[in-house]
Amino acid sequence: MTEAGDDTWLARNRATLARLQFAPQARSVGRVEHVADGIALVSGLPEVRLNELLRFETGQLGFALTLDVEAIGVVLLDQSESICAGARVSGTGEVVRTPVGQGLLGRVVDPLGRPLDRDEALGETVFMPVERAAPAIIERDPVSEPLATGILLIDALFAIGRGQRELIIGDRATGKTSIAVDTIVNQKDSDVICVYVAIGQRATAVQRVIDAVRRHGAPERCVFVVAPAAAPAGLQWIAPFAGMTIAEYFRDQGRHALLVIDDLTRHAATHRELALLTREPPGREAYPGDIFYLHARLLERAAKLSGELGGGSVTALPIAETDAGNLSAYIPTNLISITDGQIVLDAGLFAANQRPAVDVGLSVSRVGGKAQTAALRHASGRLRLDYSQFQELEMFTRFGGITDARISAQIVRGQRIRALIRQARFAPLPESVEVALLGALADGLFDALPPACIATARERLLAGAISGDEAAAVRARLDGIVQDLTREAGHRPSDGASAP
Structure with a gap:
């Protein structure tokens, strides 16, 4: 019985060996000439291509960033x-890849x-691969569907x-x-x-x-990609x-994703x-010329x-840092010219406790009203113009009294307006509430x-908000709240007339 089993095993393995093809194989192995500061200079690998993944004999990985005649500049991905x-180091014939899929949701990687x-x-x-070609123009659709941030100033103006x-x-x-985290929470x-980098x-x-998103948002639909200092x-x-x-x-699955990159100044x-x-x-x-x-x-x-490709989208919110408000520096001007608009934050407004500290004059969205719902676009109306005029008038009237009734x-x-657009963190507003407040x-x-008292009115309105409320119902509730607050403040109820 044992001899028969041995014969079967021997026949099976002989058949396996017969199917194998033995032939000489050429393999290029280079050597490290110098290593320091996360860069290794490698020689002896003439076939290596740009951005190819290389493996060192100790198991670490790196990718080819520069290809010179005498050496290859390899950026290390490990200590x-x-x-x-x-x-010794050898090429893998592959590029740098990262895992994607449902298994990443809720994880920090x-x-x-x-x-x-x-x-x-x-x-x-x-x-x-981490590097992929951007969609061609013919594969894209116009940007027309809003991505609500829950921040009244941004949803209304930008x-x-x-x-x-x-x-x-x-x-x-x-x-x-x-601002980026509040958008994720919303x-x-x-x-x-949501993908936060x-x-x-x-x-x-x-x-x-991460703690803020876990506490206020939906972490089970977020991915956190972390490369710390x-x-x-x-x-x-x-x-x-x-x-x-x-x-x-x-x-590519026809879903919608939000990507926050924090921040590209450090990346540069x-x-x-x-x-x-x-x-x-x-x-x-x-900076090198290819930045x-x-x-x-x-x-x-x-x-x-486009709809033929599923209609999915990736919305990018890159973050960049300026020095003393200098928007004309090299990296800020590059990024402003690449993106579809910018939300500019002002240190003076932040110090004056105006949050979010958005500079209305310098901020812009090149999509703008095309990405707003009709109700929000109609309600926002002259808000930006009125607020910009107020800021200029306020600056000039600091030096003397105001005699003109219209200016007053x-x-x-x-x-x-300033009191209305001031908003606390982690307090996103539904669109119906935004439309009611602006109206x-x-x-x-x-x-x-x-x-x-305007902040109090908004808090009371949110306290009684019900998911799915129509803007008209929210507005009717707001009217009652304002009348109550007016009486509490010792004023006559407003008759709804606008200021002259």
């Missing part, structure tokens, strides 16, 4: 302590898809559409990330998948963002591309660091696909109400 001169939140492996995923690229820019600590009851941020700052420069470099690939997976600094270490020629402000193309090929991938009325109205402002309902 370099165990790599030394003379170590690095740009290569390695979990950072817990030891549990990712669920169902597939691997896709509407963002699904498939748009809207830059959030301002000085350090002026609330840029807060997608709690929508069908939008942190580049070069402090670990504590990233943790605050302590991560290798290579991981920080590929982070926004990996985040875009993750968002594109959902777009990382690219400059890698370029200088690999001896690329420096240009303006020491514009780097961000252009990234942000061009955000788009609204504009000042009073502007103060109420009440246009009709003069707040004119008899002290500006300090």
Whole structure:
């Protein structure tokens, strides 16, 4: 019995060996000439292509950033302590890939898809290249569907559409990330998948963002891609591309995704660091000449696909930091020219406790009213013009008394606009409430109400808000609230007339 079993095993393995084809194989193996600061100079691999993934004998990975005659500049994706001169390295014939799929939802990962939140492996995923071609013009549809932020000022004046690229820019600590996080929180009851990419941020700052989304939003429909300041420069470099690939997976399924990149100023600094270490020629402000193309090929991938391709979209909210409000610096001007508009935050407004500290004069959305619902577009009306005029008048009237009744009325109205657009964090407004508030402002309902009471009126309105309420029902409830507050403040009820 044993001999028969042995014969069967022997016959089966002989058949397996007969099917194998033995032939000589050529394999290129290079060597590390120098390694420092996250860059390895490798020789002996003439067949390596640009951006190809390479593997070191100690298991670390890197990708080819520059191809010179004598050496290849390889950016390391792992820590370099165990790599030394003379170590062997070989090409893989592959490009850098990241996992995408449903298994990423609710998880915190690095740009290569390695979990950072817990030891549990990712669920169902597939691997896709981090660098992909942007959709062609014929594959796109016009941006016309709104992506609500829940922030009254932005939804009314600088509407963002699904498939748009809207830059959030301002000085350090002026609330840029807060606007992006509030937008993510507002997608709690929508069908939008959110991808947040942190580049070069402090670990504590990233943790605050994740905790805020978990506390106020829908973390089960969010993906957090984190390359903190302590991560290798290579991981920080590929982070926004990996985040875009993750968002594109959902777009290609006909779904809608929101991508927040926090922030591209640090990404540009990382690219400059890698370029200088690999001896690329420096240009303006020491950035290499390809920095514009780097961000252009990234942000061009955000788009609204045509109905034939499923109608999905990727909306990009890149964040950039300015120094002393200088929008004419190299990276800000590059990003402004690439994107479809910018929300500019002002340090002076932030210091004056005007939140969000959006500079109405410098901010713009090139999609604008095309991405607004008809009701919101009609209700916003002259809001931007009235507020801009108020800001100019307020500046000139600081030096003397106001004698003109018309100017006094504009000042009073502007103060109420300022009180209305002031909004706390993690307090998104439904569209019906936004339409009701803007309509009440246009009709003069707040004119008899002290500006300090407008926030109270909004809080009471939100406290009684019911999901799915029509704007007319919300407006009727607001009328009653304002009349009650007017009586409480010792004023006569407003008759609804607008200020002259």
